[in-house]
Amino acid sequence: MIQTALPARKEKTPPSKLKNWIGVIPFFLFAILFLFLPSVRLFIGSFTDNSGQFTLDNLVQLFSQQVILDAYKVSIQISTVTALAGGIFGFMLAYSVTVGGLPKPLRTALITFSGVASNFAGVPLAFAFVATLGRTGFITAILKNVFHMNIYQSGFNLYSFIGICLTYMYFQFPLMVLIMAPALDGLKREWKEAALNLGASNLQYWLKVAMPVLLPSILGSMILLFGNAFGAYATAYALTGGQLPIVTILIGAQIRGDVLHNPGLGFAMAMGMVVIMAVSLGGYSWLQSRTERWLK
Amino acid sequence: MNWVSKFRKIPFWSWFWFILGVIYFVLPLYATLDFSLRMERDTLGFKAYAVAFQDPAFLKTFSYSIMLAILTIIVSVALVVPTAYWIRLRLPEARRIVEFITLMPFVVPAIILVFGLIRIYSSPLEIPFTSIVLLQPLTNFKLGTNILIIGGYVVLGLPYMYRSVDTGMRTVDVRTLTEAAQSMGASWATIILKIILPNVRTALLSGALLTFAIVVGEVILASFLGIPAFGPYLFLLGQHRAYEPAALSFTTFLLTWAAMGIIQLVTGGQSQAAGAH
Numbered sequence: 001m002i003q004t005a006l007p008a009r010k011e012k013t014p015p016s017k018l019k020n021w022i023g024v025i026p027f028f029l030f031a032i033l034f035l036f037l038p039s040v041r042l043f044i045g046s047f048t049d050n051s052g053q054f055t056l057d058n059l060v061q062l063f064s065q066q067v068i069l070d071a072y073k074v075s076i077q078i079s080t081v082t083a084l085a086g087g088i089f090g091f092m093l094a095y096s097v098t099v100g101g102l103p104k105p106l107r108t109a110l111i112t113f114s115g116v117a118s119n120f121a122g123v124p125l126a127f128a129f130v131a132t133l134g135r136t137g138f139i140t141a142i143l144k145n146v147f148h149m150n151i152y153q154s155g156f157n158l159y160s161f162i163g164i165c166l167t168y169m170y171f172q173f174p175l176m177v178l179i180m181a182p183a184l185d186g187l188k189r190e191w192k193e194a195a196l197n198l199g200a201s202n203l204q205y206w207l208k209v210a211m212p213v214l215l216p217s218i219l220g221s222m223i224l225l226f227g228n229a230f231g232a233y234a235t236a237y238a239l240t241g242g243q244l245p246i247v248t249i250l251i252g253a254q255i256r257g258d259v260l261h262n263p264g265l266g267f268a269m270a271m272g273m274v275v276i277m278a279v280s281l282g283g284y285s286w287l288q289s290r291t292e293r294w295l296k
Numbered sequence: 297m298n299w300v301s302k303f304r305k306i307p308f309w310s311w312f313w314f315i316l317g318v319i320y321f322v323l324p325l326y327a328t329l330d331f332s333l334r335m336e337r338d339t340l341g342f343k344a345y346a347v348a349f350q351d352p353a354f355l356k357t358f359s360y361s362i363m364l365a366i367l368t369i370i371v372s373v374a375l376v377v378p379t380a381y382w383i384r385l386r387l388p389e390a391r392r393i394v395e396f397i398t399l400m401p402f403v404v405p406a407i408i409l410v411f412g413l414i415r416i417y418s419s420p421l422e423i424p425f426t427s428i429v430l431l432q433p434l435t436n437f438k439l440g441t442n443i444l445i446i447g448g449y450v451v452l453g454l455p456y457m458y459r460s461v462d463t464g465m466r467t468v469d470v471r472t473l474t475e476a477a478q479s480m481g482a483s484w485a486t487i488i489l490k491i492i493l494p495n496v497r498t499a500l501l502s503g504a505l506l507t508f509a510i511v512v513g514e515v516i517l518a519s520f521l522g523i524p525a526f527g528p529y530l531f532l533l534g535q536h537r538a539y540e541p542a543a544l545s546f547t548t549f550l551l552t553w554a555a556m557g558i559i560q561l562v563t564g565g566q567s568q569a570a571g572a573h
Contacts, residue, residue: 020382020386020387021387021390023378023379023382023386023387024379024382024383024387024390024394026375026378026379027375027376027379027394027397030375030447030450031397031400033447034413034447034448034450034451035397035400035404035409035451037412037416038404038409038411038412038413038415038416039404039412041412041415041416042408042411042412042415045415089313089316089317089320092313093313093314093317095310095313096307096309096310096311096313096314096317097310097314100307100309100310100313100314101307101310102307102310102311102314106314108560110314110317111560112556112557112560113321115556115559115560116549116552116553116556117321119506119509119510119552119556120548120549120552122513122514122515122527123513123515123527123530123531123534123545124513124530124544124545124548124549125324125545126534127328127530127534127541127542127545128324128325128327128328128542128545128546128549129324131324131327131328131330131331131332131542131545132323132324132327132328137327137331138323138326138327138330138331139323139327169320170320170324173317173320174321177317227402231405231406231407231408232405233405233406233407233516234406234515234516234527238515238531238534241535248405248407251407251408251411252407252520254411255407255410255411255414255520256520266411267415270408270411270412273405273408274403274404274408277402277403277404277405278403281399281402281403
């Protein structure tokens with residue numbers, strides 16, 4: 001970005017005057033009203049007690065109240081499981097349509113479908129999984145009638161941890177496909193030819209050449225997937241009716257009516273979530289930029 | 297011998313993963329479709345769709361959501377296009393900070409955004425250090441909550457809209473076009489409306505369709521701000537009905553698919569790796 005911006009400035013535009021910032025005032029005004037102020041409110045609120053005095057007590061309670069710790073634990077578990085599983089599965093799919101030798105039209109179809117699926121979240125997604133794996137769902141019925149397997153009697157429940165994970169996977173792995181397909185395209189054919197000419201096996205090429213180049217990108221994308229699952233609310237709420245104690249659902253309950261009996265603690269919880277999301281996005285872009293050195 | 301070597305050329309593992317992926321994609325959709333067609337006993341039919349579409353509450357909430365989507369797209373285009381244009385033309389040093397802001401929705405998810413919005417705008421706007429009220433709390437009246445939700449939706453769509461518009465402008469020589477227009481006496485409004493907008497129309501279309509796909513089924517902002525939109529309606533319907541929600545879910549999926557299909561058609565699949573939602 002800087003590289004394109006700097007020469008342009010040298011050639012034509014004189015150093016931008018303060019006057020030029022007038023053109024972006026509406027955008028910044030909007031950002032202040034609808035992004036900056038709400039975030040600052042949460043930030044200040046998490047350091048304020050009920051009488052409006054400064055306190056660190058909310059942050060301390062964040063790490064001492066069992067309800068909150070449990071919520072963070074379950075959220076982190078769901079996000080980790082779906083980021084790993086979705087990441088691996090998505091990578092395999094992206095591999096199969098890019099360098100894996102499948103016909104080109106399949107690639108277009110998969111990318112389009114991934115675009116749809118990664119945007120198909122929330123209430124409709126929850127209902128789709130109820131129709132699939134709910135008590136009278138399609139798969140549940142097939143397993144019961146054809147294979148005489150009652151998954152609900154053997155401990156499966158769509159409205160629990162495993163069910164949420166399976167449902168989240170529906171928007172997790174397509175996101176991985178969307179990020180990884182361009183990265184896999186960036187692998188240069190010459191690298192493989194050079195490696196094979198020097199006597200490497202296909203496996204050695206992947207382990208010693210392709211993987212080291214792709215690894216930051218894979219890890220970064222998985223971190224992004226982690227944040228993607230961590231911030232999700234509607235899907236889990238529609239599926240479990242607010243019963244599963246994850247961070248977003250607890251925050252939702254706090255907005256509806258101070259279930260934590262301390263507004264400041266609610267703000268602190270929201271801040272904790274923003275910190276986790278920021279770390280995951282930061283990690284993603286840092287790792288992504290390390291890969292781009294090689295793939296461009 | 298020949299067929300053996302042919303067989304070995306088939307990328308077995310690639311097909312394996314691809315087929316597994318297709319199954320994961322298709323099964324829930326097929327199950328939803330199948331379920332939605334079974335409202336009448338022992339026969340497949342579109343009764344659930346007929347019942348769902350004829351519900352006056354559906355028509356009301358769905359058209360409300362479409363109206364919200366259109367307003368969101370208008371506001372977001374009005375905000376993003378001049379900003380992206382101005383940055384390219386005059387203010388390259390603002391690029392990083394504006395890009396940073398457009399990525400913020402990934403850090404501040406919808407549930408946190410609505411939390412902050414409600415807490416900020418549920419108290420009246422006063423002139424600092426006085427008690428003169430400039431504006432009643434926005435959450436207290438209908439126009440106010442509608443302003444909040446459209447603002448929130450613009451924020452949620454910002455990463456997609458900004459990125460498509462910015463990508464679109466990369467292929468247009470903004471500077472030359474502007475100089476040509478200025479030398480013929482065009483005003484800034486004319487330049488943006490008649491020169492820049494038509495030149496980035498493909499990018500605008502994909503940004504708009506992504507925004508549309510986000511807004512139409514959105515439930516978090518709508519339910520917390522008490523907006524009678526389609527998302528909360530679908531959620532409530534799911535609490536006490538079985539077949540109609542399945543029918544509407546499948547319809548929503550088709551709508552999302554249509555939006556993405558059109559984007560794919562007009563951009564050749566360039567702008568979809570937009571990122572998280």
